[in-house]
Amino acid sequence: MxxxxxxxxxxxxxxxxxxxxxxxxxxxxxxxxxxxxxxxxxxxxxxxxxxxxxxxxxxxxxxxxxxxxxxxxxxxxxxxxxxxxxxxxxxxxxxxxxxxxxxxxxxxxxxxxxxxxxxxxxxxxxxxxxxxxxxxxxxxxxxxxxxxxxxxxxxxxxxxxxxxxxxxxGQLSVSVQSFSYKRGLPRGIDIVLDCRFLRNPHWDEALRPQDGRDRAVADYVEADPRFDAFFAQTTSLLELLLPAYQEEGKAHLSIGFGCTGGRHRSVMMAERMTQALAQQGWHVSKRHRELERLTAQVGKERQA
Missing domain, CATH: 3.40.50.300 (P-loop containing nucleotide triphosphate hydrolases)
Known part of the structure; x- marks a missing residue:
């Protein structure tokens, strides 16, 4: 049969x-x-x-x-x-x-x-x-x-x-997103992780104009003594959950990392987690909602 x-x-x-x-x-x-x-x-x-x-x-x-x-x-x-x-x-x-x-x-x-x-x-x-x-x-x-x-x-x-x-x-597709809590949760998010307890690069004038994709910002956040444990335990949690969701027949899973402005800590965590999941063999994509909004705003101003 x-x-x-x-x-x-x-x-x-x-x-x-x-x-x-x-x-x-x-x-x-x-x-x-x-x-x-x-x-x-x-x-x-x-x-x-x-x-x-x-x-x-x-x-x-x-x-x-x-x-x-x-x-x-x-x-x-x-x-x-x-x-x-x-x-x-x-x-x-x-x-x-x-x-x-x-x-x-x-x-x-x-x-x-x-x-x-x-x-x-x-x-x-x-x-x-x-x-x-x-x-x-x-x-x-x-x-x-x-x-x-x-x-x-x-x-x-x-x-x-x-x-x-x-x-x-039979493959689970994973989306990792960064966002600002000021603008609310992204639509369709499945798992939300709050990064607002980590060191905030916004208060460093040299880092404020940069975002979480920049090495200097990443180094600043990683220097938080709580970062290593947070990242390791989050990764372990997803290593447990993703195969279980896949076995249940779920086709898509969306993971959101949020911080105050959606520019530094959440972006840095989304970048790191995307890389870690890709190395484990998951089909994963990433999005940075607030950075996309900023890019869109710049485009509108150029059109004006």
Whole structure:
């Protein structure tokens, strides 16, 4: 007898909202999700989204493509739609954001000679700049962020399979995030660890402008006499939990490290933990929510 294989509906979010700038690989991601058993609806008007999901829970997980071609598309409208979907009973919704560098997007448009939907009479660079600014807030709140810069379509399909094909591979995908408690917990977080007891580089004027990815900041935090025990015991806890979650059929696990500003201690811990889990063989990605917000704000100011 053939052993029954779990379906993506059993292991994945019931709804995945797929978005990102035009040319970043959204269509490829949508097709890959369809191959994994998702029901796909592309370019659904945002106004119809709550109505679509307000009925009985879907028999299969849904992948909904949302981009600038939607007639009512906009950063604020999309954010509102995400919140409304998240509030629906029985619906587990997560946002997949396909990203790419501005230079990469311009290169792809130059190769296809397509007009950008936000600048039909202008240059692709103009449309790309508008779209990146429009999506900045959505990018910062995405549950899954995949940068496709340098990726081939085949590479992207494989990446989608690693994140959403847990039913077929049995692999647990781990996301490690840093965040600021001032802005609240990230959406969809499973395990939260508070780093606010560690030495705070913010009070060192030389370190304040830097972040937890800088060696000087990392050295400062590691000098806290409580750091080694905290990191060792946290790592041991995850070594116990991750295989157990995987055995239970969980496809994704999100771990958050928080501190006051989300710039130094939490970033440093997320960097170290990502490296440690990757060395153990886990498929792990990392995100720094507040650093992404800062980058997005700088981008908006440049567009102004």
């Amino acid at each position: 053939t052993k029954p294989v779990a379906t993506p509906a059993q292991l994945s979010p019931s709804v995945v909202l797929v978005t990102g700038p035009s040319g970043a690989g959204r269509s490829t991601a949508i097709n890959a999700l369809e191959d994994l058993g998702f029901e796909v609806i592309d370019n659904l008007p945002l106004s119809l989204l709550p109505r679509l999901l307000s009925g009985p829970a879907p028999a299969r997980p849904l992948a909904l493509g949302l981009d600038a071609r939607n007639r009512d598309f906009g950063g604020a409208a999309l954010a509102e739609s995400i919140d409304r979907v998240a509030a629906l009973v029985g619906v587990s919704a997560q946002v997949l954001y396909l990203d790419a560098s501005e230079e990469e997007l311009i290169r792809r448009y130059s190769e296809t000679r397509r007009r950008h939907p936000l600048a039909p009479d202008g240059t692709p660079a103009e449309g790309i700049g508008k779209e990146l600014a429009l999506l900045a807030d959505i990018r910062a709140r995405a549950d899954f962020l995949i940068s496709t810069t340098g990726m081939s379509p085949h590479d992207l399909k494989a990446e989608i399979g690693r994140w959403f094909g847990g039913a077929e591979t």
